[in-house]
Amino acid sequence: MKTYTALCIILSALIVQKTIATTSPLTPYTSYQFSIELEHNIADLWWTVDENRQEITFELHIKTTGWIALGISPAFRHFVLLRIIAGGMKGADIGLGWIDSTGQVHFQDRYAHDFARPVIDNTTTDWSAIKGREQNGWTAIQFKRFLDTCDSMDVPIKSGTNILIYAYDLEDPDMSQTGGMIKYHENRRGSRIIPLQSYGNPSPEKKFVDLDYFEFKLQNYVVPANDTTYHCKVYKAPTNFPQRRHAIAHKTMIDSNNRDIVHHLLMYECDPTAVFDDNNLPNGLCDDINEQIIACSSNIATGWAVGGEDIVDLPEITGYPVGGDFEIKYYMVQMHYDNPKLMPNRRDSSGIRFYLGKELRQYDLGYLSLTAFATPVAIAIPPKVDRFIIDTYCPAVITKSFPQSGITVVGAFPHTHLQGQSVWTKIIRNKKAVEYLFNAEAYDFNYQFENILPKPIKLYPGDELATRCVYRTTNKNEISL
Known part of the structure; x- marks a missing residue:
């Protein structure tokens, strides 16, 4: 097992945010950093994170004229199956709103003690409406809350992965009862797991249909009938591009018949x-x-894991070089299969595709890996431990070859294996910790993302990098390597 924090590096301080396709016929009240279609032609969400105020503003559109709700749900780890039970009601922090017959917006801060109707949070009101409207059969409400409210009935929005739940009904709450009685939403609900503070905003694939591409794919690989399999294959870089080209996006292609057993690709x-x-x-x-x-x-270029987006766009001023004089001539793709039912004769043709831009972009993109190898002197985690810390350090001698003007980090792909709970890297400059390079405080092995940093970060010659990985092995009876 290896633990990585892979960092996308370019020689620039600019990153371009973009909005992807949504289906709501209503125009959002303002422009936002991020957006996602929660459910096709049913629910869309936009949001912006204000780091200075430590506040997040949402705008939720749902196709209904009844109440709508968005919640932040905690994760419950089921140690027997080594799975995250995500998107549940129990312990969820929920903002619920509606538009009444006079056009007035109502919004409530609620909390779900169990798998039952969420109650109004009477400790503090931390979800607050800004504005809302009902139009063309849709309800749109803009609202906000702090990332961490310090309220025991709220769920902090941590860096790393966050679990969102949403629900709606066809009618407004019954206000003849105290606080308003909300009816059970039945199957009008859903959940998504995304990094709210560093979402990559993937584009629809149709954006790339007329571009050249190359891909690395398995061909009917027979997956062993074992609980866990790691398969590795080396591929030669494409040789049909005599001049350097830039990959501007990549798509992870998981065999549709094997979504249940492909766990990750690196x-x-x-x-x-x-x-x-x-x-x-x-x-x-x-x-x-x-x-x-x-x-x-040693050097991870990119990856995908269960819950992650299939398509990843690179920042619009940079591309990953391929062909021509680019020095990397071979790649290796590692596939992790999770087959707890020991199903035989499963054949897999999963892989990854890179789309090439028609012109070179301004900057080449490269990758830097900070890693600890799985040897008894690097990673050896005892069983039955709630919090086990492994620290690694990248000394100044490694960064001395960086240009004096610095290099710019725009994204990060943190990766540990099953027992990982959090991953972060700090920048040490002149013997002082100056800031986090990346902080996956809420890391989840089952939902791994390429994270776009809220703002690009500069690294300079002589900088040192301290990485910490936190593991939990309370479900293990033997040492983890």
């Missing part, structure tokens, strides 16, 4: 000095071919 850059027989590239169980793939096991 793509590594092989060392530029690596030499392989192109007619017999390493391909097999990762442990079995470990010695053959050592040169391809």
